[in-house]
Amino acid sequence: MQIITTTEQLADFCDRAAQHPFVTVDTEFLRERTYYSKLCLLQIAYPGDGDETAAIVDPLAGEGFSLAPLYELFRNPDVVKVFHAARQDLEIFYVDAGIIPAPLFDTQVAGMVCGFGDQVSYETLVRKICKAEVDKSSRFTDWSQRPLSDAQLRYALADVTHLRAIYVYLSERLKRSDRESWVTEEMAVLQGPRHLPH
Template sequence: MTIQYINTTEKLDALCQQILQEPWIALDTEFLREKTYYPQFCLLQIATPEWVACIDPLALPDLDKLFDAIYQPTITKVLHSCRQDLEIFYQLTGKVPEPVFDTQIAAPLLGFQENPGYAMLVSNFLNINLSKAHTRTDWSVRPLSEAQIQYAADDVIYLCKIYQIMCEQLEKLGRLHWLENDFKQLNDTELYQISPSNAWLKIKGKNKLTGKQLSIIQALSEWRESTAQSVNKPRNWLIRDDMMLELAKLQPATVSELAKVRNINERLVRRYGNVLCDLINEAKQHPPKPLHENGKPPKKTQQQEAVLDVLTAIVRIRAEQNSLNPVVLATRKDLEKLIYADEDNPLLQGWRHSMVGEELQCLLEGRCALKLTPESVIVNQA
């Protein structure tokens, strides 16, 4: 298949007309974010069973027509592990293309493990081992070699084939419609908006902090996220997680004290020393946000653990009956959310709710009861 390399407006206009004729297209992006906060969009690959194209956004003055074509609601966008790709589209256009089909989300319904890698799917469906020759390519450097372009194009060429096989197999199993809600959730723009006020939730080690220390790590994390966004630099280039934890514990009140912290970056102290000390001193005056939301206890009781074990057993049974990995149907965290009546729970939506979520709710509310035999667990109406 000849690869169209799109680097002029004329070629792009012709490609957009091709796209508009298709019921679905396979998409992939190449980007860099090692030196920036936001991903730098370097290449877009599009394919159908009949053609493949690599679009060079660094060479094109305007991509509006391209996005207009891709965003057509009559065209299904096929991707693998699409969150980062959709993040790029959202940052460039302020919206997310739909409808989307994500092969990583669909694969577990065909017996794969949760979140399977693309190479695994290519190997299993097509018996092809993907080359790793250009895994570390700097996609911002021009010109791209023929080998680099072929490597990028192969991803969407194989994706087309995998999508067709998946759809056929899912249709035979009657499961294709199960995915509608999962894919619809990918269009929630909040997934691609990073809130500085919640950045502290991603800090490993925060659970060991209390009181003033927790207030400080929350303030420092929010400042770092906002600053990284404004200067478009990786957050760890400003200050690392381990250093923020150290500052939360030591609580330096002045720039002089800050400069004495072991291994702290001198440039950080010179540029942001006063800001950091002000943040630390201010944070000490306020109570922290709760470490555990919605009043959830940090440690479950033995009774709660027993309830989770029972729910887990039901999930395992229903997963086996439907030839699914139990983790695909429900994780232990999902079951915890069900106990706490957390509405943000996949067990309350779509096919998971029909297969096991409704049944588990029935058990928790006392409307169903368990009957045990040496060989089985049976759920009966109470």
């Protein structure tokens, strides 16, 4: 399991990720005590099977740690940024750095267009597309606490590793059914100003 705690490690991972057509991204955050969500953990993966293709980024690692390499990747127009139910994730990045990752693909929106139902859960897509089950034992973790256990970190990382196969399946299905433009239109709405904090 790759845990990134320095800007240099993050830059190295993002350089490798930028060589691929897409990355999958998820965040764990804390909202109870603050008006805006506090980013506590970020998971990111690119296509492939090795341990080096997925990482946990710890934004609470220390004063000198900068997410700038990640935000540079988020601005890269050649790499699709894949999320599930992206709205809160986008809000975090917009508040923190004033950016919205683009191009964007939300598997919840794509799942709806492909007939999996409105607001389909990540667990449902994992079960139906990947034929796997998501371990829910760490769902109510306080992600601001350190250290996090291996079980908690594995739970977090699973949010982006299965997402790779889900993205490939949904994007191919959209192409076959000629519905890509439907998702593109929804992504434009999701990235628009009315969904972002003022």
